[in-house]
Amino acid sequence: MSVKEYFLPQSLTEATGLLAEHGPSLLVMAGGTIAMPLINEGISMPERVMGLRRAGLNYTQRSNGAVAIGATTTLTQIVSLEAVPLLQTAADNAGSWSIRNMGTIGGNIFAPPPAGDVAVALLALDAQVRLVKQGGERLMPLADFYTGFMTNALEPDELLAEIRVPAAVGKTAYLKYGRKHAVTPAIVTVAAHLVLDGSKVKEARLALNGVGPHPLRARKAERVLAGSALTTASIAAAAQAASEECNPFTDAIATEWYRRKMVGVYVKRALAQIAGLEA
Secondary structure (H helix, E strand, O other): OOOOEEEOOOOHHHHHHHHHHHHHHEEEEOOOOOHHHHHHOOOOOOOEEEEOOOOOOOOEEEEOOEEEEEOOOEHHHHHOOOOOHHHHHHHHOOOOHHHHHHOEHHHHHOOOOOOOHHHHHHHHOOOEEEEEEOOEEEEEEHHHHEEEOOEEOOOOOOEEEEEEEOOOOOEEEEEEEEOOOOOOOEEEEEEEEEEEEOOEEEEEEEEEEOOOOOOEEOHHHHHHHOOOEOOHHHHHHHHHHHHHHOOOOOOOOOOHHHHHHHHHHHHHHHHHHHHOOOO
């Protein structure tokens, strides 16, 4: 093992200070479910590692219906977060109980596809991330945080400290499709969040995972739905748009063609579930 120094800061201030001192050479982790396998297999060989378990980032706070979640809050804790049912379902689908006990909501945002099944729910909920560094912080939509495969808007001296989820309105659905019924990598994951005005869709947020370089919003499909009545025809059109705009890949789990095909199937099922129709 290459690690020569391990830091365990007792506060966010101490953590950002260490990051400012050591820069990108410092590997930051919380639960270690992503980082440790890479270190153990010799793929990642950091000399310095900083653990965030004691940095005061394990919490959930409610204010005016919105929820702030510290980045090191475990997925097991999210399963118990009744204020955000869509997140509960997503966390319950994220790996085995041992992974949920160790893995964190912040770490899931950095998980490469086809992992990241909590992040896709956060996208559908229009969540924001709070990025903190020595002497400052900024808040940005999670949808703007992702820039490419394993790349993001995080600056070298910043930490992801908190996720903010707006007060829940409307209806949601979450479907994950894998080769097994549980503890399985996703072929596709769909998270949908619609606000209805009578029979018409007032707002639509549709997020996908396992079919691109990172969890992503299906913007064209959202535009198809917005202002339309939620009918079998509009659902089919949105599903078609989502399958066309995604950017799937081929891996040991599924081919690019099959992932794209399943996007249409599972977007249709998620929206039909919200509409109370049979997919």
